[in-house]
Amino acid sequence: xxxxxxxxxxxxxxxxxxxxxxxxxxxxxxxxxxxxxxxxxxxxxxxxxxxxxxxxxxxxxxxxxxxxxxxxxxxxxxxxxxxxxxxxxxxxxxxxxxxxxxxxxxxxxxxxxxxxxxxxxxxxxxxxxxxxxxxxxxxxxxxxxxxxxxxxxxxxxxxxxxxxxxxxxxxxxxxxxxxxxxxxxxxxxxxxxxxxxxxxxxxxxxxxxxxxxxxxxxxxxxxxxxxxxxxxxxxxxxxxxxxxxxxxxxxxxxxxxxxxxxxxxxxxxxxxxxxxxxxxxxxxxxxxxxxxxxxxxxxxxxxxxxxxxxxxxxxxxxxxxxxxxxxxxxxxxxxxxxxxxxxxxxxxxxxxxxxxxxxxxxxxxxxxxxxxxxxxxxxxxxxxxxxxxxxxxxxxxxxxxxxxxxxxxxxxxxxxxxxxxxxxxxxxxxxxxxxxxxxxxxxxxxxxxxxxxxxxxx
Numbered sequence: 310x311x312x313x314x315x316x317x318x319x320x321x322x323x324x325x326x327x328x329x330x331x332x333x334x335x336x337x338x339x340x341x342x343x344x345x346x347x348x349x350x351x352x353x354x355x356x357x358x359x360x361x362x363x364x365x366x367x368x369x370x371x372x373x374x375x376x377x378x379x380x381x382x383x384x385x386x387x388x389x390x391x392x393x394x395x396x397x398x399x400x401x402x403x404x405x406x407x408x409x410x411x412x413x414x415x416x417x418x419x420x421x422x423x424x425x426x427x428x429x430x431x432x433x434x435x436x437x438x439x440x441x442x443x444x445x446x447x448x449x450x451x452x453x454x455x456x457x458x459x460x461x462x463x464x465x466x467x468x469x470x471x472x473x474x475x476x477x478x479x480x481x482x483x484x485x486x487x488x489x490x491x492x493x494x495x496x497x498x499x500x501x502x503x504x505x506x507x508x509x510x511x512x513x514x515x516x517x518x519x520x521x522x523x524x525x526x527x528x529x530x531x532x533x534x535x536x537x538x539x540x541x542x543x544x545x546x547x548x549x550x551x552x553x554x555x556x557x558x559x560x561x562x563x564x565x566x567x568x569x570x571x572x573x574x575x576x577x578x579x580x581x582x583x584x585x586x587x588x589x590x591x592x593x594x595x596x597x598x599x600x601x602x603x604x605x606x607x608x609x610x611x612x613x614x615x616x617x618x619x620x621x622x623x624x625x626x627x628x629x630x631x632x633x634x635x636x637x638x639x640x641x642x643x644x645x646x647x648x649x650x651x652x653x654x655x656x657x658x659x660x661x662x663x664x665x666x667x668x669x670x671x672x673x674x675x676x677x678x679x680x681x682x683x684x685x686x687x688x689x690x691x692x693x694x695x696x697x698x699x700x701x702x703x704x705x706x707x708x709x710x711x712x713x714x715x716x717x718x719x720x721x722x723x724x725x726x727x728x729x730x731x732x733x734x735x736x737x738x739x740x741x742x743x744x745x746x747x748x749x750x751x752x753x754x755x756x757x758x759x760x761x762x763x764x765x766x767x
Contacts, residue, residue: 404441407450410434411457418461428476431458432483439487440494447491451484515574516545516744523550524630525684525751529720531728533694533743543569543621544692544744547577549584554630556584556593559690559746560623560642560665572619575604576665590625590638591675597623598668605666620664624690628682628748635682638675640664643696646709647680648687648716653709656680687716687723687749694741695727700734720747 414430431454438450458477467473519530528548543562548555558580562569579600580593587593605619624642628635637645637656641664647654660676682688689712698706711730715723724747731743 407434407438415457423465435484435487439491519548523555526555527749529724529747531724531745543573544742545573546746551585555628557626560621561692562621594638594675601666620666622664633683635680637678646689651716653713682750684750684752690746692744694743698735720749
């Protein structure tokens with residue numbers, strides 16, 4: 310198709326957003342209005358439940374949180390947050406380690422000479438309980454270890470052995486240290502989970518779930534956060550129906566943290582405002598470029614400023630209601646995948662544009678690519694976190710190959726399969742945020758001319 314006639318981006322209202330503090334930060338929504346506080350609280354509750362705030366065995370939650378990061382799934386109209394299915398049963402068995410060490414210590418004390426002491430096994434049981442069990446479990450293991458040692462002293466008639474009493478005192482001190490360490494670790498884990506829940510709630514306020522249906526198009530979305538500690542990413546997507554058809558955007562902000570979330574919120578706010586007014590995708594891209602330029606101009610233009618160097622890869626999509634086609638404008642983003650009759654085709658742009666906020670590099674306007682999009686076809690939009698997931702050998706995730714066998718699935722089922730397959734392929738170690746959006750074309754509504762023709766036939 311043709312290029313945009315506008316080389317200089319049109320003007321628009323400033324859409325920069327600055328998050329406030331505490332709850333104000335999480336109740337601010339990208340279009341500048343104030344969000345529903347109760348809704349955010351409910352979202353935070355779902356996040357904390359998904360993160361396992363009340364963990365019966367701390368190991369599962371601490372191991373998943375500290376080693377792998379929180380991996381949550383956001384999709385559909387209800388905004389469900391899901392944790393991945395555990396890929397290994399090993400964490401379920403680890404809480405039994407303290408009891409196993411106590412048993413080994415008891416057997417060593419009973420069936421070996423008195424000179425062979427079980428202190429090492431009993432102390433190891435106490436220390437491992439501090440990291441694997443809750444407080445009451447740690448106390449019971451500590452008391453059990455001391456009781457086992459006292460029982461062995463009685464059995465070997467060593468109640469007058471000074472060395473044995475010294476070893477018992479050492480075990481008691483180890484048990485007390487284990488209880489203290491367990492409390493300290495529990496408090497730090499609780500604080501970290503609170504920070505993570507606030508970060509996820511902020512991201513949820515920015516990244517609202519898309520509707521399941523917009524006109525003839527069925528939609529579903531997926532978001533998997535792999536942020537370390539409280540750092541959250543800048544992946545974004547949105548779907549809005551306009552008089553020109555259904556328009557979609559998916560993007561990825563450079564960097565992480567609050568600056569990335571602010572940039573994503575600014576871009577989504579600009580998209581929601583301009584998507585109804587822009588005559589075509591190139592004009593929409595110009596509006597978004599202008600908005601991002603204004604957003605970053607609020608920050609000092611220094612070489613060390615991450616905000617000044619912020620850019621967003623984006624893909625704009627338009628699906629007309631009455632035409633079996635799809636139009637795309639690519640701004641440095643991975644190309645979408647078109648699924649048609651069991652075949653997967655990558656829609657490579659003929660003339661890709663640079664990412665948003667690098668508009669000074671656009672000399673000939675934004676180019677629109679056109680592809681057929683018939684009823685039953687599906688379009689998969691994704692961020693580079695999908696294709697950059699690696700297995701243990703370091704091989705990248707073969708998205709086109711994997712998605713081919715799911716091409717007949719509904720959008721919701723396809724994303725469920727993709728989510729589980731990504732977790733299994735990477736061994737649960739998603740190193741970058743993952744966002745995906747699937748659009749499925751339904752039956753095109755009849756145009757007035759087509760309706761007249763049908764009436765004439767009847």
